[in-house]
Amino acid sequence: MNRYTLPCAALAALCANAASAEGLPQGFTPPPGVMAQINLGEAGLLPSFYSNEVFGTVQGRIGQARATYGAASVPGAPQTGYEDSSSALVMPMTALQALPDGKSFIRYTLAATLGNGKPNPVELDGRFTRLDVQYLTFPDADTMYAFGAVLGRSTVDVVGSGTVEKHEFGLRGDMLRKFNANWGIAARAEYVLGDQDKSIRIAPGITLDHKQDDNRFYTQAELIGTYRSDETALAPEGWVLRPILGAQFQRNFLEETRNSFGALVSGPEGDTEDYGTVWAKIGLQKAAAPGQWSPMASIGLEHEWTNTLDKYVDDPDFVVASLGASMVTKSGAGIVANYTRHEGLNGKRANDCMTFSLNVPF
Template sequence: MKISTAVAGMLAAMFAEAALAGDGGGAPGGMSTANLPLGVLAQINLGSSGLMTPYYSDEYFGLTQNRTGTALTGENLKAHGGATSGYVDEAFALATNAAFMFALSENSYVNFQIGNILDEGSSNLVEVDGVSPKLEAEYILFPNPDTMFSVSAFVEENDLDTSETTKVDRKSYGFRADAIRKFSEHWGVTGRIQYSPGTAVAKTYVMPGLVLRDESNDDRLYTQLDLVGNYRAKDWDVIPDGWVLYPGVGGNFLRTFMDDNVTGGDSFDYGMAWARLNLSMESQPRKLIPNIVIGFEHEWVDDLEDYTDEENYALIGGGLMYSLENGNNINFNAGAHHGLNGNRSSYTFAINTSLNF
């Protein structure tokens, strides 16, 4: 029988934002960009336009897996005689990530990342606690100052407790491709596609000496697209000097392939759309750079929607970044996604470092 297998891996890399150039603008300290290598110039250009943040952030990827996995756990509980109502989600996640970047040429790089998610669920009908380590290697190319392409491969493991008696372990690997294009002074687009085949093993401890073991395929196809703008005081006088406003809209889609799941088929879908405003101070070395974000999110498809009466969310968050002249930086970010019906909330705190060599 299927006991919450898709919940394995659902917290992979939430809110991981190991930024190459952050959300700041311009060259560090206002220095001239005339003699900078093409790759550095592109990072400054795309970073100051706000396009690097959705590229490096796994915020919505993690949220999507979290909501899908927890919902499937609830559906499995109902299918095996559990409660049919009263499901509420509330969880806290601590995400840590370190990135190490090495230049191959003036416009190409390799980037190695190591990260982990520590999750603590609230004591509800469905509670998920666990850890999710991940290793990733990435090749990045900047053909011109307005464009970036990257491909990467990763391995990850998700060790989760979905209740006091059930443990889920999912091992997987995957591949990801990204593209960024700044197409005007104020707007650009970033997109990704990612595929991760995996196997999830659920163990339910019925009584001493009796353990039910359930193994299932758990393969995931994920896509995301973000349209991001950037405006400063010279563009709109309500924006404070030295700050940047980043309006944005986006959407994602996750298809999970799992045989004989509770939907009666071999896959199920989830998709979300969002609009958000991010206000950030211009980046400066050796200075704390604050940012705040607000937004609205809507689930446009959810094959497990019977689990929780929640499809609209309010977002509020903020953070701090500290960087050096060589681009090394550390980021602190916190965020809350509140369901407007009060049935689902997610709280995240992320610590990310980026080192250049």
């Protein structure tokens, strides 16, 4: 086993914890990359790097909106009364492999997601698998750069109507930067090439088939604060207060191809689709030593600032709340359980996400 494996694996788990050097083996001198992860973990930046909760929510909303457009376009279909409510179970597993220079790592994350649509006029159930492989480097204790590849596959069942299958491959880059003792930023961008195959039953014995490229540009950034009890009265003793301001933007590029009826089609609103949100949250997390659970909770507001596909479900403002706990074991493995709910203020949209993640020594 690489002599850096234990602390590196522990710090992968600490992505969702208030990292502390106190959990490192006695007499062990951490290499620069490990110390940087401790520092960025304490700043709350690693949770944003490892989390795909916002990204997954965005993909679910876009998929639901496309399916709703399809249902509403059928002759005689209702043009009002549509809703978007769903739940998802996300199960990622991450491993870090330390490289000989002491400041660089290879990250492997395999995530499986099961999506379950609530009984709506248009109901989607989905299965998603994604693999991220990235090179991480820490040039100093306050900075991380990451670059790598992503590979994904999804199958979505439009209940009672048909299926949509998609395969994708692309590149992802990340940056973490701690500005000072209280603030830092976590940013990412990815460009993915995808192809999708739709097969939708529009009448008994009649199926509409359509294949096209569906490429995606996605970017996200969060400004994250960290205030301890000796810095603010809002944080109880032994807890950390985390204010977060975030934004994301996605643009999809849809190929114009002919469907099985001979019609030339791209997307429901043309060959590009935009979706963007901003959010503000406040959270609390309890500091914990290895082997102890660290509870965490947050609440905030989210607003859609752009949405090409809001014709049938227009509910742009959400309350976002989350509750969870994490633990780093004394052997270096990490466990995170977290529940997040997005509740539309107009009552037309609601999304639940339950995440169970495991980080293990590699």
